[in-house]
Amino acid sequence: MREATARAHDLLDDAMRAASGWETPTDYVRFLQLQHAARVPIEAWLDRHAPADLNPPHMTLLIAQDLRAMNAKPPCAGQVFSSPLQDRNAVLGVAWALAGSALGNRSILKEVRRTAGTGTSLPVAFLGDSGMIAFWGRLRRRIERAGGDEQLANASAGAAAVFDHFLATAMQAEAVPCS
Numbered sequence: 653m654r655e656a657t658a659r660a661h662d663l664l665d666d667a668m669r670a671a672s673g674w675e676t677p678t679d680y681v682r683f684l685q686l687q688h689a690a691r692v693p694i695e696a697w698l699d700r701h702a703p704a705d706l707n708p709p710h711m712t713l714l715i716a717q718d719l720r721a722m723n724a725k726p727p728c729a730g731q732v733f734s735s736p737l738q739d740r741n742a743v744l745g746v747a748w749a750l751a752g753s754a755l756g757n758r759s760i761l762k763e764v765r766r767t768a769g770t771g772t773s774l775p776v777a778f779l780g781d782s783g784m785i786a787f788w789g790r791l792r793r794r795i796e797r798a799g800g801d802e803q804l805a806n807a808s809a810g811a812a813a814v815f816d817h818f819l820a821t822a823m824q825a826e827a828v829p830c831s
Contacts, residue, residue: 674764680774681724683760687778688715688726690821693733694750694814701735702743706791708751709783721775731820735813741803744795745810751791754784 673679691712698707716726735742761779795807 674760674774675767677722677774680764681719681722684715684719684722684778685724685727686822688712688719689729690818691715691750692729693731694746694817696729697733697735698743698746698750701738702747703740706740706743706747708747708787708791709781711778711781711784714778714781717777718775721777731817731824733813733817735810737806737809739806741806742810742813744791745807745812746814747791747810748795748807749811749814751784751788754781754788757781758785 674683691710695710695712712726719726735746757779761776764774764776764779767774
């Protein structure tokens with residue numbers, strides 16, 4: 653599935669850095685607001701469509717906590733999220749993309765902590781959360797056991813919907829900042 657979504661993942665990484673970044677407190681607030689705006693609708697979709705074992709921990713509460721610590725407000729929810737498919741494999745793909753972002757968050761956490769070495773301390777409840785990493789580990793083992801081509805195609809469609817949603821949220825934020 654990683655191969656099927658690699659291009660979308662790279663596009664999203666570039667768009668998120670261009671739309672927000674995390675080098676300064678202002679950039680970091682914008683990054684957290686984008687994350688919050690994109691995740692609220694996905695978490696709501698998963699609450700409606702995912703069985704408990706495929707529903708990742710909600711990160712929006714931690715993002716809101718970090719924003720409040722910086723005297724910033726969480727933005728309104730972003731665009732409505734939907735996946736073209738809603739079967740168990742598509743749900744697995746949505747969960748995979750959302751949970752896999754925790755790996756990127758670990759890299760960002762290192763950069764944020766390096767920035768903190770310059771005297772700027774930023775809250776990192778979201779980036780430092782271990783619950784999503786644990787969920788990711790369980791989910792990854794499940795994906796490795798997943799079946800044939802149709803299951804992979806449906807899971808990839810769900811994952812692609814997440815990447816597209818985050819990308820649309822980042823592009824919208826570049827045009828009209830949400831504060």
